[in-house]
Amino acid sequence: MTNSPTPITPQRGPTDHDVRDQIVQAATEYFGRYGYEKTTVSDLAKAIGFSKAYIYKFFDSKQAIGEVICGNRLQMIMTTVDDAIHSVPSAPEKLRRMFRALVDAGSYLFFHDRKLYDIAATSASEAWPSLQAYENYLKTLVLQIIREGREAGDFERKTPLDEAVNAIYLVMRPYVNPLLLQHNLDHATEATGHLSSLILRSLAP
Amino acid sequence: MTNSPTPITPQRGPTDHDVRDQIVQAATEYFGRYGYEKTTVSDLAKAIGFSKAYIYKFFDSKQAIGEVICGNRLQMIMTTVDDAIHSVPSAPEKLRRMFRALVDAGSYLFFHDRKLYDIAATSASEAWPSLQAYENYLKTLVLQIIREGREAGDFERKTPLDEAVNAIYLVMRPYVNPLLLQHNLDHATEATGHLSSLILRSLAP
Numbered sequence: 001m002t003n004s005p006t007p008i009t010p011q012r013g014p015t016d017h018d019v020r021d022q023i024v025q026a027a028t029e030y031f032g033r034y035g036y037e038k039t040t041v042s043d044l045a046k047a048i049g050f051s052k053a054y055i056y057k058f059f060d061s062k063q064a065i066g067e068v069i070c071g072n073r074l075q076m077i078m079t080t081v082d083d084a085i086h087s088v089p090s091a092p093e094k095l096r097r098m099f100r101a102l103v104d105a106g107s108y109l110f111f112h113d114r115k116l117y118d119i120a121a122t123s124a125s126e127a128w129p130s131l132q133a134y135e136n137y138l139k140t141l142v143l144q145i146i147r148e149g150r151e152a153g154d155f156e157r158k159t160p161l162d163e164a165v166n167a168i169y170l171v172m173r174p175y176v177n178p179l180l181l182q183h184n185l186d187h188a189t190e191a192t193g194h195l196s197s198l199i200l201r202s203l204a205p
Numbered sequence: 206m207t208n209s210p211t212p213i214t215p216q217r218g219p220t221d222h223d224v225r226d227q228i229v230q231a232a233t234e235y236f237g238r239y240g241y242e243k244t245t246v247s248d249l250a251k252a253i254g255f256s257k258a259y260i261y262k263f264f265d266s267k268q269a270i271g272e273v274i275c276g277n278r279l280q281m282i283m284t285t286v287d288d289a290i291h292s293v294p295s296a297p298e299k300l301r302r303m304f305r306a307l308v309d310a311g312s313y314l315f316f317h318d319r320k321l322y323d324i325a326a327t328s329a330s331e332a333w334p335s336l337q338a339y340e341n342y343l344k345t346l347v348l349q350i351i352r353e354g355r356e357a358g359d360f361e362r363k364t365p366l367d368e369a370v371n372a373i374y375l376v377m378r379p380y381v382n383p384l385l386l387q388h389n390l391d392h393a394t395e396a397t398g399h400l401s402s403l404i405l406r407s408l409a410p
Contacts, residue, residue, distance in 0.1 A: 156406075159402075159406065163399055163402070164403075166399055167399040167400055168403070170396050170400055171376055171400070171403065174378070174385065179388060180379065180388055180389075183384060183385055184385075194368055194371055194375065195372055195376070197368070197372065198372040198373070198376065198404075199407070201361075201407040201408075202406040202407035203406075204409070
């Protein structure tokens with residue numbers, strides 16, 4: 001936010017990439033404080049000290065900025081989940097930890113960064129690409145864990161793989177989709193513990 | 206609330222019970238057309254041709270009227286579910302039919318009586334007694350079916366009964382709770398089919 005948005009000598013000025021980052025960073029702070037829904041690109045431009053037209057050079061719309069912010073947050077959650085299951089040797093335990101890490105990360109965002117949580121809820125309600133990518137990541141992760149468990153003999157192999165993955169994802173969805181999690185936060189930890197156990201019983205060979 | 210609202214000839218005038226019914230019936234139509242949230246007791250009184258004060262003799266608040274309407278609707282769904290499973294001999298099939306009947310009834314209300322559906326969603330969001338009674342009915346039904354299946358040897362008996370019931374209820378909840386169903390209507394029939402199968406796999410002896 002310190003550099004001029006119209007450098008005379010491009011070599012010395014910020015690159016497009018830097019400006020984009022700068023806008024995203026400022027928007028993350030601004031939306032995080034004042035909320036995404038009620039903020040306009042004009043508000044944001046004023047706060048950053050850029051012209052609205054200049055911001056539109058980098059982002060087509062407010063949603064395009066929200067997309068990047070949301071994508072960054074979801075990426076952080078995905079990294080947390082990957083870390084949580086990385087060195088876990090058994091597929092059943094991986095599934096349990098994956099579910100717990102997702103609920104913990106989502107609840108944390110809700111209680112500590114409510115305004116940014118709301119962007120994620122909007123992304124879920126409007127099916128933004130960032131949320132679709134997140135859902136695909138989760139389904140792929142479930143698929144990998146089920147495959148691993150089947151190969152190790154921990155899980156049954158009769159149910160078609162895609163049906164098993166889809167059903168497990170549907171059980172998790174109310175707690176991992178930001179639009180739904182907010183209605184399911186009461187006793188979420190206990191609930192997801194019971195649901196993990198139910199899922200694992202359904203996978204028993 | 207048992208006294209007459211000052212009829213001169215009580216024998217000929219409407220009984221309190223009749224007046225209550227009349228108000229509920231008119232309110233069901235009125236809320237069904239104009240919505241519950243945006244309607245006041247004054248609007249309703251005008252539409253029925255009663256004074257606001259007269260309505261308050263029978264109902265403490267708008268919510269008290271909404272409660273009765275919501276309770277009536279949920280009672281209809283419970284009757285439908287009871288009918289759907291009444292003559293089904295096996296517990297696994299009962300569970301499957303129960304889930305399907307609930308989703309069908311909820312979806313029907315959403316698509317055909319959206320304004321009344323919204324009252325049910327409000328009742329879920331504000332935890333009205335009518336919705337709590339509905340949730341208790343559903344949990345009790347799941348409990349009865351699990352017990353029946355365990356006695357017949359169709360279901361495993363290792364998992365504590367209350368944990369099994371709670372987890373199954375949680376799997377169903379996104380499709381039977383009116384506040385959540387509206388976010389889960391896409392492919393609800395396919396989803397609940399897969400979820401029924403997952404629940405039944407989790408119950409396998």
